[in-house]
Amino acid sequence: MRRMAERPPRRIAFIERHPRWWPDVEAAAEELVRATGRDGTFLLVDGEGEWEAVCVEVGEDQSAARWIETRTLPAGEWAVSTMAGRPAERLRERADGRPGWLARAEEAPTGEGEYEPGGETFGLSTRLGEHAGLRRIGVNVDVVRPGERSTKFHWHHEEEECFLVLSGTGVLMVGDDAFRVGPGDFFAKREGPERPHQFVNDTDQDLRILTIGEHRGDQAEYPAAAWQPGDPPPAAR
Numbered sequence: 001m002r003r004m005a006e007r008p009p010r011r012i013a014f015i016e017r018h019p020r021w022w023p024d025v026e027a028a029a030e031e032l033v034r035a036t037g038r039d040g041t042f043l044l045v046d047g048e049g050e051w052e053a054v055c056v057e058v059g060e061d062q063s064a065a066r067w068i069e070t071r072t073l074p075a076g077e078w079a080v081s082t083m084a085g086r087p088a089e090r091l092r093e094r095a096d097g098r099p100g101w102l103a104r105a106e107e108a109p110t111g112e113g114e115y116e117p118g119g120e121t122f123g124l125s126t127r128l129g130e131h132a133g134l135r136r137i138g139v140n141v142d143v144v145r146p147g148e149r150s151t152k153f154h155w156h157h158e159e160e161e162c163f164l165v166l167s168g169t170g171v172l173m174v175g176d177d178a179f180r181v182g183p184g185d186f187f188a189k190r191e192g193p194e195r196p197h198q199f200v201n202d203t204d205q206d207l208r209i210l211t212i213g214e215h216r217g218d219q220a221e222y223p224a225a226a227w228q229p230g231d232p233p234p235a236a237r
Helices: 025-036
Strands: 003-007 010-016 042-045 051-057 069-073 076-083 086-094 110-114 121-127 137-144 161-167 170-174 177-181 186-189 197-200 207-214
Touching (some): 003 086, 025 051, 170 186
Parallel strands (some): 042 086
Antiparallel strands (some): 076 086, 110 121, 161 207, 170 177
């Protein structure tokens, strides 16, 4: 990075570098422009000087969709240069002086959940823990939209998870049981096959959930689910 520039807060859409799906700057930039209809792409650069995302400034009405994520970049001093023929930036110091481990939710990446590009989507996830530097614990705010489920029906071999419903209502499916849940309901899931689970939003309002789980890199199992997208709403008690 060769010079410094003061930047105001900026709302961006971006595509993260991915070794399989988006390894190439030009392909990612072309897709970002196509999906957002906006020009003026630039790169975010990590501490090792490698590009980590292709970005473009957008309005507040821009939503995350598929591989297009959104976040707000904080005001501050940014180191700027060029890379691969595009402007490149890296945050050096926030204007408010906050450290990285004290994060604002709107600055964390928000993206659609999906297991493979173009497959079933699982609402929106804001990756708070990862953004603030947590390595062993995942902390997300998940939004399950009407008619969707939070994830495929699954359980983990080693990882514990827990969930706090923040707003909205829906159905928590655990094993052969289904429970109506709403704000303040907390679900604790230990590792093992006893509590395979998924949340289903059978209402016309978003279901927001705080999700916390371990990062052990373990294996997940996906038994047959009692509810699949397109099925009638699950019966719950």
